[in-house]
Amino acid sequence: xxxGMSEQNIVVRALDVHKAFGALRVLEGVTVEIDRGEVLAIxxxxxxxxxxxxxxxxxxxxxxxxxxxxxxxxxxxxxxxLAKQREKLGMVFQRFHLFPHLTAFQNIIExxxxxxxxxxxxxxxxxxxxxxxxxxxxxxxxxxxxxxGGQQQxxxxxxxxxxEPDVLLLDEPTSALDPELVGEVLQVIQxxxxxxxxxxxxxxxxxxxxxxxxxxxxxxxxxxxxEGAPEEMFTRAKSPRTRQFxxxxxxxx
Amino acid sequence: MQFVNYAIEYxxxxxxxxxxxxxxxxxGVLFGLVLGVIAALGRISHFWLFNVPARLYTWIIRGTPLLxxxxxxxxxxxxxxxxxxxxxxxxxxxSINSGAYITEIIRAGxxxxxxxxxxxxxxxxxxxxxxMRRIIFPQAYxxxxxxxxNEFVALLKDSSLVSVISMEELLRRGQEIYTANFxxxxxxxxxxxxxxxxxxxxVLVANRLEKRLAVRG
Numbered sequence: 455x456x457x458g459m460s461e462q463n464i465v466v467r468a469l470d471v472h473k474a475f476g477a478l479r480v481l482e483g484v485t486v487e488i489d490r491g492e493v494l495a496i497x498x499x500x501x502x503x504x505x506x507x508x509x510x511x512x513x514x515x516x517x518x519x520x521x522x523x524x525x526x527x528x529x530x531x532x533x534x535x536l537a538k539q540r541e542k543l544g545m546v547f548q549r550f551h552l553f554p555h556l557t558a559f560q561n562i563i564e565x566x567x568x569x570x571x572x573x574x575x576x577x578x579x580x581x582x583x584x585x586x587x588x589x590x591x592x593x594x595x596x597x598x599x600x601x602x603g604g605q606q607q608x609x610x611x612x613x614x615x616x617x618e619p620d621v622l623l624l625d626e627p628t629s630a631l632d633p634e635l636v637g638e639v640l641q642v643i644q645x646x647x648x649x650x651x652x653x654x655x656x657x658x659x660x661x662x663x664x665x666x667x668x669x670x671x672x673x674x675x676x677x678x679x680x681e682g683a684p685e686e687m688f689t690r691a692k693s694p695r696t697r698q699f700x701x702x703x704x705x706x707x
Numbered sequence: 708m709q710f711v712n713y714a715i716e717y718x719x720x721x722x723x724x725x726x727x728x729x730x731x732x733x734x735g736v737l738f739g740l741v742l743g744v745i746a747a748l749g750r751i752s753h754f755w756l757f758n759v760p761a762r763l764y765t766w767i768i769r770g771t772p773l774l775x776x777x778x779x780x781x782x783x784x785x786x787x788x789x790x791x792x793x794x795x796x797x798x799x800x801x802s803i804n805s806g807a808y809i810t811e812i813i814r815a816g817x818x819x820x821x822x823x824x825x826x827x828x829x830x831x832x833x834x835x836x837x838x839m840r841r842i843i844f845p846q847a848y849x850x851x852x853x854x855x856x857n858e859f860v861a862l863l864k865d866s867s868l869v870s871v872i873s874m875e876e877l878l879r880r881g882q883e884i885y886t887a888n889f890x891x892x893x894x895x896x897x898x899x900x901x902x903x904x905x906x907x908x909x910v911l912v913a914n915r916l917e918k919r920l921a922v923r924g
Protein backbone atom coordinates (compact mmCIF):
# COMPACT_ATOMS: atom_id res chain seq x y z
CA UNK A 455 0.00 0.00 0.00
CA UNK A 456 2.99 2.26 -0.40
CA UNK A 457 3.40 5.01 -2.91
CA GLY A 458 1.51 8.11 -3.76
CA MET A 459 0.68 9.61 -7.11
CA SER A 460 3.83 8.52 -8.87
CA GLU A 461 3.29 4.85 -7.95
CA GLN A 462 -0.27 4.96 -9.25
CA ASN A 463 0.97 6.39 -12.49
CA ILE A 464 3.18 3.41 -13.18
CA VAL A 465 0.84 0.79 -14.61
CA VAL A 466 3.38 -1.96 -15.24
CA ARG A 467 6.80 -2.24 -13.69
CA ALA A 468 9.15 -5.06 -14.64
CA LEU A 469 12.33 -5.31 -12.61
CA ASP A 470 15.28 -7.40 -13.77
CA VAL A 471 13.00 -10.04 -15.33
CA HIS A 472 14.61 -13.37 -16.20
CA LYS A 473 12.84 -16.04 -18.19
CA ALA A 474 14.06 -19.31 -19.68
CA PHE A 475 12.36 -22.12 -21.55
CA GLY A 476 14.42 -25.06 -20.31
CA ALA A 477 18.00 -24.31 -21.27
CA LEU A 478 16.98 -21.51 -23.62
CA ARG A 479 17.30 -18.16 -21.88
CA VAL A 480 14.82 -15.75 -23.42
CA LEU A 481 14.91 -12.79 -21.04
CA GLU A 482 18.15 -11.92 -19.27
CA GLY A 483 17.35 -9.09 -16.93
CA VAL A 484 14.79 -6.73 -18.40
CA THR A 485 13.72 -3.62 -16.50
CA VAL A 486 10.96 -1.41 -17.84
CA GLU A 487 8.18 0.83 -16.53
CA ILE A 488 5.04 1.82 -18.34
CA ASP A 489 3.38 5.08 -17.34
CA ARG A 490 -0.32 5.73 -17.48
CA GLY A 491 -1.36 7.15 -20.82
CA GLU A 492 1.83 6.10 -22.52
CA VAL A 493 2.17 4.12 -25.72
CA LEU A 494 5.27 1.97 -25.62
CA ALA A 495 6.41 0.12 -28.72
CA ILE A 496 8.74 -2.85 -28.39
CA UNK A 497 10.69 -3.73 -31.51
CA UNK A 498 13.46 -6.18 -32.27
CA UNK A 499 14.30 -9.25 -34.33
CA UNK A 500 12.42 -12.55 -33.95
CA UNK A 501 13.54 -14.41 -30.86
CA UNK A 502 14.64 -11.24 -29.11
CA UNK A 503 12.20 -11.95 -26.28
CA UNK A 504 9.77 -9.11 -26.91
CA UNK A 505 6.61 -11.22 -27.07
CA UNK A 506 7.74 -13.24 -24.08
CA UNK A 507 8.26 -10.03 -22.11
CA UNK A 508 4.72 -8.96 -22.92
CA UNK A 509 3.38 -12.35 -21.78
CA UNK A 510 5.33 -11.99 -18.52
CA UNK A 511 3.45 -8.75 -17.83
CA UNK A 512 0.16 -10.61 -17.35
CA UNK A 513 1.60 -13.81 -15.96
CA UNK A 514 0.99 -16.00 -19.01
CA UNK A 515 4.67 -16.82 -18.63
CA UNK A 516 6.11 -17.57 -15.23
CA UNK A 517 9.34 -15.71 -14.58
CA UNK A 518 12.44 -17.22 -12.98
CA UNK A 519 13.93 -14.03 -11.65
CA UNK A 520 13.06 -10.42 -10.98
CA UNK A 521 9.54 -9.14 -10.50
CA UNK A 522 6.53 -7.76 -12.31
CA UNK A 523 4.23 -5.26 -10.60
CA UNK A 524 0.83 -4.14 -11.78
CA UNK A 525 -0.30 -0.81 -10.31
CA UNK A 526 2.29 -1.20 -7.56
CA UNK A 527 1.34 -4.78 -6.62
CA UNK A 528 3.51 -7.77 -7.57
CA UNK A 529 1.79 -10.38 -9.77
CA UNK A 530 0.26 -12.88 -7.38
CA UNK A 531 1.13 -16.56 -7.31
CA UNK A 532 -2.39 -17.34 -6.14
CA UNK A 533 -4.58 -18.18 -9.14
CA UNK A 534 -7.61 -16.19 -7.99
CA UNK A 535 -5.62 -13.06 -7.18
CA LEU A 536 -3.70 -13.34 -10.42
CA ALA A 537 -7.00 -13.61 -12.31
CA LYS A 538 -8.18 -10.44 -10.58
CA GLN A 539 -4.99 -8.63 -11.59
CA ARG A 540 -5.35 -9.79 -15.18
CA GLU A 541 -8.68 -7.98 -15.42
CA LYS A 542 -6.65 -4.78 -15.44
CA LEU A 543 -4.46 -5.98 -18.32
CA GLY A 544 -6.09 -6.34 -21.71
CA MET A 545 -4.32 -8.72 -24.08
CA VAL A 546 -4.53 -8.81 -27.86
CA PHE A 547 -2.93 -11.80 -29.55
CA GLN A 548 -1.24 -12.21 -32.90
CA ARG A 549 -3.75 -14.91 -33.86
CA PHE A 550 -6.80 -13.19 -32.28
CA HIS A 551 -8.00 -16.20 -30.26
CA LEU A 552 -11.64 -15.19 -30.40
CA PHE A 553 -14.00 -17.77 -28.93
CA PRO A 554 -15.30 -19.56 -32.05
CA HIS A 555 -18.51 -20.84 -30.43
CA LEU A 556 -19.64 -17.32 -29.55
CA THR A 557 -20.73 -14.45 -31.80
CA ALA A 558 -18.69 -11.25 -31.95
CA PHE A 559 -21.14 -9.68 -29.51
CA GLN A 560 -21.05 -12.66 -27.14
CA ASN A 561 -17.24 -12.63 -27.26
CA ILE A 562 -17.29 -9.06 -25.99
CA ILE A 563 -19.89 -9.42 -23.21
CA GLU A 564 -18.58 -12.77 -21.91
CA UNK A 565 -15.91 -11.52 -19.49
CA UNK A 566 -17.66 -8.35 -18.27
CA UNK A 567 -20.68 -10.42 -17.22
CA UNK A 568 -19.04 -13.64 -16.05
CA UNK A 569 -15.76 -12.30 -14.68
CA UNK A 570 -16.35 -8.73 -13.65
CA UNK A 571 -19.97 -9.25 -12.71
CA UNK A 572 -21.48 -6.22 -14.43
CA UNK A 573 -25.16 -6.43 -15.37
CA UNK A 574 -26.08 -7.86 -18.75
CA UNK A 575 -27.65 -4.56 -19.71
CA UNK A 576 -24.52 -2.59 -18.90
CA UNK A 577 -22.29 -5.15 -20.65
CA UNK A 578 -24.44 -4.95 -23.77
CA UNK A 579 -24.30 -1.17 -23.75
CA UNK A 580 -20.50 -1.28 -23.54
CA UNK A 581 -20.34 -3.94 -26.25
CA UNK A 582 -22.36 -1.89 -28.74
CA UNK A 583 -20.28 1.16 -27.96
CA UNK A 584 -17.08 -0.79 -28.61
CA UNK A 585 -18.42 -2.39 -31.79
CA UNK A 586 -19.16 1.12 -33.02
CA UNK A 587 -15.67 2.17 -32.10
CA UNK A 588 -14.05 -0.63 -34.11
CA UNK A 589 -16.59 -0.15 -36.91
CA UNK A 590 -18.24 -3.56 -36.69
CA UNK A 591 -21.68 -2.94 -35.26
CA UNK A 592 -23.26 -4.68 -38.23
CA UNK A 593 -21.23 -7.83 -37.44
CA UNK A 594 -22.46 -8.15 -33.85
CA UNK A 595 -24.25 -11.45 -34.39
CA UNK A 596 -21.70 -13.04 -36.67
CA UNK A 597 -19.43 -15.89 -35.61
CA UNK A 598 -15.65 -15.37 -35.84
CA UNK A 599 -15.28 -17.91 -38.66
CA UNK A 600 -17.36 -15.62 -40.86
CA UNK A 601 -15.14 -12.60 -40.23
CA UNK A 602 -11.95 -11.58 -42.03
CA GLY A 603 -8.69 -11.55 -40.06
CA GLY A 604 -8.81 -7.80 -39.72
CA GLN A 605 -12.37 -7.89 -38.47
CA GLN A 606 -11.52 -10.68 -36.02
CA GLN A 607 -8.66 -8.66 -34.61
CA UNK A 608 -10.87 -5.61 -34.20
CA UNK A 609 -13.41 -7.71 -32.30
CA UNK A 610 -10.54 -9.07 -30.19
CA UNK A 611 -9.50 -5.51 -29.34
CA UNK A 612 -13.10 -4.69 -28.41
CA UNK A 613 -13.25 -7.83 -26.26
CA UNK A 614 -10.15 -6.73 -24.34
CA UNK A 615 -11.42 -3.14 -23.97
CA UNK A 616 -14.78 -4.31 -22.61
CA UNK A 617 -13.05 -5.14 -19.32
CA GLU A 618 -11.95 -1.50 -19.12
CA PRO A 619 -8.31 -2.44 -18.53
CA ASP A 620 -5.65 -0.04 -17.31
CA VAL A 621 -3.33 -1.11 -20.07
CA LEU A 622 -3.69 -2.90 -23.38
CA LEU A 623 -0.95 -5.38 -24.30
CA LEU A 624 -0.78 -5.99 -28.05
CA ASP A 625 1.34 -8.93 -29.21
CA GLU A 626 2.13 -8.38 -32.90
CA PRO A 627 -1.53 -7.59 -33.61
CA THR A 628 -1.08 -7.32 -37.38
CA SER A 629 1.50 -10.05 -38.05
CA ALA A 630 -1.08 -12.71 -38.95
CA LEU A 631 -3.03 -10.44 -41.29
CA ASP A 632 -3.05 -10.16 -45.06
CA PRO A 633 -1.33 -6.90 -46.03
CA GLU A 634 -4.56 -5.23 -47.16
CA LEU A 635 -6.14 -5.83 -43.74
CA VAL A 636 -3.33 -4.36 -41.64
CA GLY A 637 -4.49 -0.77 -42.05
CA GLU A 638 -7.94 -1.18 -40.47
CA VAL A 639 -6.42 -2.66 -37.31
CA LEU A 640 -3.68 -0.04 -37.07
CA GLN A 641 -6.32 2.65 -37.44
CA VAL A 642 -8.17 1.35 -34.38
CA ILE A 643 -4.94 1.23 -32.38
CA GLN A 644 -4.05 4.75 -33.42
CA UNK A 645 -7.46 5.99 -32.34
CA UNK A 646 -6.98 4.35 -28.94
CA UNK A 647 -3.59 6.05 -28.62
CA UNK A 648 -5.16 9.41 -29.33
CA UNK A 649 -7.77 8.76 -26.65
CA UNK A 650 -4.99 8.26 -24.13
CA UNK A 651 -5.20 4.47 -23.75
CA UNK A 652 -2.07 3.04 -22.12
CA UNK A 653 -0.63 0.49 -24.52
CA UNK A 654 2.35 -1.78 -24.96
CA UNK A 655 2.73 -2.72 -28.59
CA UNK A 656 5.05 -5.47 -29.77
CA UNK A 657 5.31 -4.92 -33.49
CA UNK A 658 7.17 -5.29 -36.75
CA UNK A 659 5.38 -2.27 -38.23
CA UNK A 660 8.20 0.26 -37.87
CA UNK A 661 6.48 3.17 -39.57
CA UNK A 662 3.46 2.69 -37.35
CA UNK A 663 5.55 2.42 -34.17
CA UNK A 664 7.29 5.64 -35.11
CA UNK A 665 3.98 7.40 -35.66
CA UNK A 666 1.99 6.17 -32.68
CA UNK A 667 4.48 5.44 -29.89
CA UNK A 668 5.62 7.83 -27.17
CA UNK A 669 8.62 5.65 -26.47
CA UNK A 670 10.34 2.81 -28.29
CA UNK A 671 12.35 -0.06 -26.87
CA UNK A 672 14.71 -2.09 -29.01
CA UNK A 673 15.31 -5.61 -27.70
CA UNK A 674 17.80 -8.21 -28.79
CA UNK A 675 19.06 -11.41 -27.16
CA UNK A 676 16.74 -11.05 -24.18
CA UNK A 677 17.91 -7.60 -23.13
CA UNK A 678 16.91 -4.02 -23.86
CA UNK A 679 19.60 -2.65 -26.13
CA UNK A 680 18.24 0.85 -26.39
CA GLU A 681 15.21 2.92 -25.58
CA GLY A 682 14.12 6.41 -26.43
CA ALA A 683 11.69 8.68 -28.21
CA PRO A 684 10.67 7.32 -31.62
CA GLU A 685 12.14 10.18 -33.65
CA GLU A 686 15.47 9.83 -31.91
CA MET A 687 15.51 6.06 -32.21
CA PHE A 688 14.56 5.93 -35.86
CA THR A 689 16.82 8.76 -37.04
CA ARG A 690 19.86 8.67 -34.75
CA ALA A 691 20.00 5.48 -32.74
CA LYS A 692 22.93 5.31 -30.37
CA SER A 693 23.65 1.59 -30.56
CA PRO A 694 25.16 0.18 -33.76
CA ARG A 695 22.95 -2.92 -33.26
CA THR A 696 19.81 -0.78 -33.30
CA ARG A 697 20.99 1.06 -36.38
CA GLN A 698 21.76 -2.19 -38.14
CA PHE A 699 18.37 -3.70 -37.28
CA UNK A 700 16.46 -0.60 -38.35
CA UNK A 701 18.41 -0.40 -41.57
CA UNK A 702 17.52 -4.00 -42.36
CA UNK A 703 13.79 -3.75 -41.66
CA UNK A 704 13.35 -0.27 -43.14
CA UNK A 705 15.03 -1.51 -46.27
CA UNK A 706 12.54 -4.37 -46.48
CA UNK A 707 9.67 -1.95 -46.12
CA MET B 708 -42.12 -67.38 -43.40
CA GLN B 709 -41.19 -70.04 -40.91
CA PHE B 710 -38.56 -67.69 -39.44
CA VAL B 711 -41.07 -64.86 -39.13
CA ASN B 712 -43.44 -67.09 -37.19
CA TYR B 713 -40.58 -68.21 -35.02
CA ALA B 714 -39.55 -64.58 -34.45
CA ILE B 715 -43.06 -63.57 -33.48
CA GLU B 716 -43.28 -66.43 -31.03
CA TYR B 717 -40.08 -65.60 -29.16
CA UNK B 718 -39.96 -61.85 -29.60
CA UNK B 719 -41.68 -60.97 -26.31
CA UNK B 720 -39.13 -62.97 -24.36
CA UNK B 721 -36.20 -61.52 -26.28
CA UNK B 722 -37.50 -57.99 -26.00
CA UNK B 723 -37.50 -58.32 -22.25
CA UNK B 724 -33.82 -59.17 -22.55
CA UNK B 725 -33.26 -56.24 -24.90
CA UNK B 726 -34.81 -53.95 -22.31
CA UNK B 727 -32.27 -55.16 -19.74
CA UNK B 728 -29.50 -54.59 -22.31
CA UNK B 729 -30.70 -51.01 -22.75
CA UNK B 730 -30.85 -50.50 -19.00
CA UNK B 731 -27.32 -51.81 -18.56
CA UNK B 732 -26.05 -49.63 -21.41
CA UNK B 733 -27.81 -46.49 -20.19
CA UNK B 734 -26.48 -46.87 -16.66
CA GLY B 735 -23.02 -47.81 -17.94
CA VAL B 736 -22.95 -44.72 -20.14
CA LEU B 737 -24.22 -42.47 -17.36
CA PHE B 738 -21.75 -43.59 -14.69
CA GLY B 739 -19.05 -43.99 -17.34
CA LEU B 740 -19.49 -40.34 -18.30
CA VAL B 741 -19.22 -39.21 -14.69
CA LEU B 742 -16.08 -41.31 -14.20
CA GLY B 743 -14.75 -40.17 -17.56
CA VAL B 744 -15.12 -36.45 -16.84
CA ILE B 745 -13.45 -36.79 -13.43
CA ALA B 746 -10.59 -38.94 -14.71
CA ALA B 747 -10.11 -36.73 -17.78
CA LEU B 748 -9.62 -33.71 -15.51
CA GLY B 749 -7.05 -35.80 -13.67
CA ARG B 750 -5.33 -36.76 -16.91
CA ILE B 751 -4.88 -33.15 -18.02
CA SER B 752 -3.84 -31.96 -14.57
CA HIS B 753 -0.14 -31.32 -14.03
CA PHE B 754 -0.51 -32.27 -10.37
CA TRP B 755 0.67 -35.87 -9.86
CA LEU B 756 -1.90 -36.66 -7.19
CA PHE B 757 -4.64 -36.23 -9.81
CA ASN B 758 -2.68 -37.26 -12.85
CA VAL B 759 -1.14 -40.57 -11.74
CA PRO B 760 -4.34 -42.29 -10.50
CA ALA B 761 -6.15 -41.28 -13.68
CA ARG B 762 -3.31 -42.65 -15.79
CA LEU B 763 -3.26 -45.93 -13.85
CA TYR B 764 -7.03 -46.26 -14.23
CA THR B 765 -7.10 -45.92 -18.01
CA TRP B 766 -3.95 -48.02 -18.44
CA ILE B 767 -5.26 -50.97 -16.44
CA ILE B 768 -8.85 -50.95 -17.67
CA ARG B 769 -8.04 -50.45 -21.34
CA GLY B 770 -5.26 -53.02 -21.15
CA THR B 771 -7.33 -55.88 -19.74
CA PRO B 772 -10.35 -57.73 -21.18
CA LEU B 773 -13.81 -56.60 -20.13
CA LEU B 774 -14.71 -60.24 -19.49
CA UNK B 775 -11.94 -60.49 -16.89
CA UNK B 776 -13.13 -57.26 -15.27
CA UNK B 777 -16.69 -58.56 -15.08
CA UNK B 778 -15.54 -61.83 -13.52
CA UNK B 779 -13.29 -60.07 -11.00
CA UNK B 780 -16.23 -58.03 -9.76
CA UNK B 781 -18.78 -60.84 -9.71
CA UNK B 782 -16.70 -63.94 -9.03
CA UNK B 783 -13.54 -62.45 -7.52
CA UNK B 784 -14.83 -59.91 -5.03
CA UNK B 785 -16.83 -62.44 -2.92
CA UNK B 786 -13.51 -63.89 -1.78
CA UNK B 787 -12.83 -60.48 -0.24
CA UNK B 788 -16.22 -60.57 1.44
CA UNK B 789 -17.96 -58.34 -1.13
CA UNK B 790 -20.81 -60.19 -2.79
CA UNK B 791 -22.86 -58.37 -5.37
CA UNK B 792 -26.03 -59.47 -7.18
CA UNK B 793 -25.59 -59.79 -10.97
CA UNK B 794 -27.25 -56.48 -11.91
CA UNK B 795 -25.15 -54.11 -9.75
CA UNK B 796 -22.04 -56.14 -10.59
CA UNK B 797 -22.76 -55.80 -14.30
CA UNK B 798 -23.44 -52.05 -14.05
CA UNK B 799 -20.26 -51.47 -12.05
CA UNK B 800 -18.13 -53.45 -14.48
CA UNK B 801 -19.57 -51.75 -17.55
CA SER B 802 -19.30 -48.28 -15.98
CA ILE B 803 -15.70 -48.70 -14.93
CA ASN B 804 -14.84 -50.07 -18.34
CA SER B 805 -16.58 -47.43 -20.44
CA GLY B 806 -15.34 -44.72 -18.06
CA ALA B 807 -11.75 -45.51 -19.00
CA TYR B 808 -12.43 -45.18 -22.73
CA ILE B 809 -14.52 -42.05 -22.19
CA THR B 810 -11.65 -40.56 -20.17
CA GLU B 811 -9.33 -40.79 -23.14
CA ILE B 812 -12.01 -39.45 -25.50
CA ILE B 813 -12.63 -36.41 -23.31
CA ARG B 814 -8.93 -35.81 -22.70
CA ALA B 815 -8.22 -35.87 -26.43
CA GLY B 816 -11.17 -33.56 -27.07
CA UNK B 817 -10.03 -30.99 -24.54
CA UNK B 818 -6.43 -31.12 -25.69
CA UNK B 819 -7.51 -30.62 -29.29
CA UNK B 820 -8.65 -27.10 -28.41
CA UNK B 821 -6.01 -24.47 -29.28
CA UNK B 822 -4.05 -23.36 -26.18
CA UNK B 823 -4.74 -19.80 -27.33
CA UNK B 824 -8.33 -20.26 -26.15
CA UNK B 825 -7.15 -20.87 -22.59
CA UNK B 826 -4.66 -18.00 -22.78
CA UNK B 827 -7.32 -15.61 -24.05
CA UNK B 828 -9.68 -16.70 -21.26
CA UNK B 829 -7.04 -16.28 -18.56
CA UNK B 830 -6.08 -12.89 -19.98
CA UNK B 831 -9.67 -11.74 -19.54
CA UNK B 832 -9.40 -12.58 -15.84
CA UNK B 833 -11.05 -16.00 -15.86
CA UNK B 834 -9.86 -18.63 -13.43
CA UNK B 835 -8.75 -21.96 -14.90
CA UNK B 836 -12.02 -23.61 -13.84
CA UNK B 837 -14.20 -20.90 -15.32
CA UNK B 838 -12.24 -20.97 -18.57
CA MET B 839 -12.75 -24.75 -18.74
CA ARG B 840 -16.47 -24.51 -18.05
CA ARG B 841 -17.35 -21.54 -20.19
CA ILE B 842 -14.85 -21.65 -23.05
CA ILE B 843 -13.04 -24.98 -23.43
CA PHE B 844 -15.81 -27.55 -22.69
CA PRO B 845 -18.44 -25.92 -24.91
CA GLN B 846 -15.99 -26.16 -27.80
CA ALA B 847 -14.78 -29.64 -26.93
CA TYR B 848 -18.13 -31.31 -26.49
CA UNK B 849 -19.08 -31.00 -30.15
CA UNK B 850 -15.88 -32.76 -31.13
CA UNK B 851 -16.57 -35.37 -28.48
CA UNK B 852 -19.91 -36.46 -29.84
CA UNK B 853 -18.77 -38.76 -32.70
CA UNK B 854 -16.21 -40.73 -30.65
CA UNK B 855 -18.61 -40.89 -27.69
CA UNK B 856 -21.31 -42.38 -29.93
CA ASN B 857 -18.82 -45.02 -31.04
CA GLU B 858 -18.08 -45.79 -27.42
CA PHE B 859 -21.77 -46.07 -26.53
CA VAL B 860 -22.41 -48.43 -29.42
CA ALA B 861 -19.42 -50.50 -28.35
CA LEU B 862 -20.75 -50.62 -24.80
CA LEU B 863 -24.18 -51.73 -25.97
CA LYS B 864 -22.59 -54.64 -27.82
CA ASP B 865 -20.09 -55.43 -25.06
CA SER B 866 -22.91 -55.59 -22.53
CA SER B 867 -23.63 -59.04 -24.00
CA LEU B 868 -20.57 -60.23 -22.04
CA VAL B 869 -22.43 -59.94 -18.75
CA SER B 870 -24.52 -62.93 -19.88
CA VAL B 871 -21.72 -64.99 -18.30
CA ILE B 872 -22.75 -63.81 -14.85
CA SER B 873 -26.34 -64.92 -15.53
CA MET B 874 -27.57 -61.41 -16.16
CA GLU B 875 -30.76 -61.88 -18.12
CA GLU B 876 -30.05 -59.49 -20.93
CA LEU B 877 -30.63 -60.07 -24.62
CA LEU B 878 -27.96 -62.70 -25.35
CA ARG B 879 -28.69 -64.65 -22.17
CA ARG B 880 -32.38 -64.79 -23.06
CA GLY B 881 -31.45 -66.15 -26.45
CA GLN B 882 -29.24 -68.80 -24.91
CA GLU B 883 -32.03 -69.86 -22.59
CA ILE B 884 -34.38 -70.20 -25.56
CA TYR B 885 -32.09 -72.36 -27.69
CA THR B 886 -31.07 -74.54 -24.78
CA ALA B 887 -34.74 -75.44 -24.47
CA ASN B 888 -35.74 -75.74 -28.15
CA PHE B 889 -32.37 -76.44 -29.86
CA UNK B 890 -33.05 -73.84 -32.56
CA UNK B 891 -29.61 -72.22 -32.16
CA UNK B 892 -29.30 -70.61 -35.59
CA UNK B 893 -32.71 -68.94 -35.72
CA UNK B 894 -32.42 -67.69 -32.17
CA UNK B 895 -28.93 -66.24 -32.52
CA UNK B 896 -29.81 -64.51 -35.79
CA UNK B 897 -32.84 -63.01 -34.09
CA UNK B 898 -30.63 -61.82 -31.22
CA UNK B 899 -28.18 -60.32 -33.71
CA UNK B 900 -31.00 -58.48 -35.51
CA UNK B 901 -32.21 -56.97 -32.26
CA UNK B 902 -28.70 -55.72 -31.43
CA UNK B 903 -28.43 -54.28 -34.94
CA UNK B 904 -31.73 -52.43 -34.59
CA UNK B 905 -30.69 -50.94 -31.25
CA UNK B 906 -27.27 -49.77 -32.43
CA UNK B 907 -28.75 -48.37 -35.66
CA UNK B 908 -31.36 -46.33 -33.82
CA UNK B 909 -28.63 -45.02 -31.56
CA VAL B 910 -26.40 -43.95 -34.44
CA LEU B 911 -29.35 -42.38 -36.26
CA VAL B 912 -30.33 -40.25 -33.26
CA ALA B 913 -26.71 -39.26 -32.70
CA ASN B 914 -26.30 -38.17 -36.32
CA ARG B 915 -29.36 -35.95 -36.00
CA LEU B 916 -27.98 -34.41 -32.85
CA GLU B 917 -24.60 -33.87 -34.45
CA LYS B 918 -26.12 -32.04 -37.40
CA ARG B 919 -28.09 -29.78 -35.12
CA LEU B 920 -24.96 -28.93 -33.13
CA ALA B 921 -22.96 -28.30 -36.29
CA VAL B 922 -25.29 -25.56 -37.50
CA ARG B 923 -23.79 -22.97 -35.19
CA GLY B 924 -20.26 -21.62 -35.06
